[in-house]
Amino acid sequence: MTGATRVGCVPLPRIDGRAVRWDEHRAERRLLVLDAAVAAIEEAPPGAEINLQQIADAAGLVRTVLYRHFEGRAGLQRAVRGHIVSMIADAVILNITLEGSIDEIIDRALRGFVGWVDEHANLYVWGERELGDGQESQLLALTQSIADQISAVIGFAAQALGREFDDEEQAAIELLTFGIIGQVRGTVSSWVRRAERAPGVDALVAMLHRSMWLQIDDQARMFGFELDPTVPVMDLFAATAVQD
Template sequence: MRDGAAAPARSRDRRDSRWDEHRRARREQLVDATLAAIGRHGAGVGMDEIAAAAGTSKTVVYRHFTDRTDLYVAVCARVADQLLPRLRAAMELGGTPRAMTTAAVEAYLAFCEADPELYRFVVHLHPTDRPVDADPIDSLSDLVGDQAAALLRSALTQAGRDPAPAGPWGHGLIGLVRAAADWWLRAERPMPRAELAAHLTELAWAGLSGVVTTEPRPATEATEDL
């Protein structure tokens, strides 16, 4: 009897697993439809427009997502999954810390430039259905800040400096780039992406270069400090 009882249980498990996979696939399709709707209608897209892009009704969308916040978090997670590997790859290219910083800044700006409306949707248009317990974009900023901090910590250590400031500097650098990217998009990209990345690196490095390099400082600078 034990074998007979186990068979229906295994059958139910397989059915449950199939339905779980179906639900996951349907959620991914609805995220795809949301991305398409954002591309068509902009960051302020509504649920009616998202449902139309999916070829279904809002009732069906809400069958798979608790509310607009749940859908927003899923879109943010998709964006984070795409963006974070690009930023990691840029930071891990090697070379000097300055070159790695420039590469990471330009990778972030490339994401903004490729789809400004999607950037605005995930970064600025938090839904008001309920508080977002775990915003993947905020988590993404933290992860990128941690990587920038690790880069700076290594450079400070190699320069024989105290690595303690690496944490606030790394996260501050991410805040600088994010604020500048917001301005760049609002101003309708008044300069090429590479030029903006160079400007931001120059600003950051003007403060960082004195503490993350082992190169001797010019005598005039040493005299001015005195």
């Protein structure tokens, strides 16, 4: 039974315990289905289609329950892709920090991404597929989110080094950053689909690393910075603070 409790003169709604338990049950069921879908995709041959019955069987549920929790086939497909994209995000975003040198930061982020794709190739390819439902690609949204985060880090680093970008410069940095991230994603997307995945992970990371650094170095020089990729970033900030 629902009602209201008063705190002073303000009525507070009473929480319906049954509704809370049902919400928790739905969340648990959704996660069970998403994990089952991920397992089914991982175990399938590359490029194989995964149907709803396979996911239902893996989750130990009937198909009608899947529809009930995901508003139909399209809703389930989008939820599964969102789940996969969140796994990719965990592998990448957690590695984008200012710890270590520029070389170490680039290497850490690339190894997190390429390593995850190499280990979960089926998931990555499945997560890249467009649904055709008119909504934004979840992987594209993640690419934009990562680019925005890196652009913010660049802006912070520039301020720490005594340089503040104007609006036009910041807009250019955001576009260039998105382009670099998109280039990495496009290269890895092509690589993971090769019958023989060559070059290997280490060689691919090294190739992408060099490409990223050359672009970063070129743009930094345009803005008046000469960066040493081997020096810890925090040491660069400390040296600038001492000079000031």
